Amino acid sequence: MTHSSDLADKDALIAALIARNEVLVAEVTRLAARVAELEAKLGLPPKTPDNSSTPPSKGRKPSRAGASKAKAKPHAGSHRALHPNPTNKCDVFASSCRCCGADVSGASQFVCEAYDRIEIPEVAPDVTRVSLFGGVCPCCTTRFKAEPPAGLEPGSPFGPNLRAFVIYLRSVQGIPLARLRDAMSDLFGLDISEGALVNILAASTEPFSAAVAMIKDRLLAGTAIASDETGLRVGNANWWLWVFHHGDSAVFIADRHRSKAVVEGFLGEVRPDYWISDRYGGQMGWAKRDHQVCLAHLIRDVQYAIDAGDTVLAPAVKGLLKRACAIGRRRPDLTDGTLKTYEADLDRRLDRIMALQPTHPAGEKLHRIIKKTRRSLFVFIQNRQISATNNGSERALRPCAVYRKITNGFRSEWGAALYADIRSVVETARRRAVRAIDAIRLTLCGEPIQIPS
Incomplete structure (x- = not known):
């Protein structure tokens, strides 16, 4: 019995060794194929921003001589333009001649030189203390209280202009919350907590969502759309920030996917006549007539x-x-x-x-x-509203890439969605010649951004 048991153990050991050997042979074969693949690639040139879609930030620029160029001769008469609407004017008339000292106060004088002196006044919060008086009605003996004035209702103490500044500094200039808190204190003399700043941002979700809906309707009513996407970090996951734009309208969408489902969700049943994008598969097949590749x-x-x-x-x-x-x-x-x-x-x-x-x-x-x-390739030649490249999408996404490097992304999904809406409003305003801060003010007040005539 002992001899039979030993033989069985020996056979089992041999079978295990044979199976292990097969696994090792397969692994060696795989590694040999990988080595051959890498050896084949040794003769290929490296991919750089000049010969691939590698972003410029990952390219290495060659070192050059440190000597600076000679200062170019400025154009004759080059100077800062005078402000078209100065706040104040100071007209200074000559009282005496610099040459002989004669009194010239009664002589006819004209403007010899005009210049601006620009200054920013000290900024301090404008705080309005609202006291609602009340008492006991002498007629019915019930308590009464005064109604608050319009625009001064109870609730958040922060007014719309202050909210606009917070949204602008945070979402347009990319100032982190801790530094934004310090900036509000140093620049405006306002003590505000990071939690209050977050509440201001969260409270702006609805008006910006409504503004983006109007922008989207105008974009989908057109005949052409250009699109692109870039990476985005939300929480512990990699998301994507999409842009859809054309003409004076642009819509950004933050989504966890980089698939056709995002484009389909944005377009719904609408299909534009022309589509401009790169050759990524998720961007293909959306035009009713022609697709222009970048x-x-x-x-x-x-x-x-x-x-x-x-x-x-x-x-x-x-x-x-x-x-x-x-x-x-x-x-x-x-x-x-x-x-x-x-x-x-x-x-x-x-x-x-x-x-x-x-x-x-x-x-x-x-x-x-x-x-x-x-x-x-050549759809754009006869169609003047189509561009040969997708550079418009690249320019629209560039501030988002800078913001991503500054902030390292978002902690919450609602923050990413709000940022996409804010970028939609700001980019649309830029295309319609409206300042970013003015567009934010209009959005918070529920007013649309004006459309160029």
């Missing part, structure tokens, strides 16, 4: 193919795309017929380029990209 992104990808060693297809494609962008910049000076001719010429040039046979894997990959997106 040529700036594509040119960077083409540059990477050139850096990787493609000398046939990529240089020709880069030249064609840069020519198309140059035509787009000249559109205001060109007629519709000329633009139609230019588009036909670009198509013919692209036909000849696509007939080339790439000799490098990077060129073959680029050939597949161009073939897939060919219909979306």
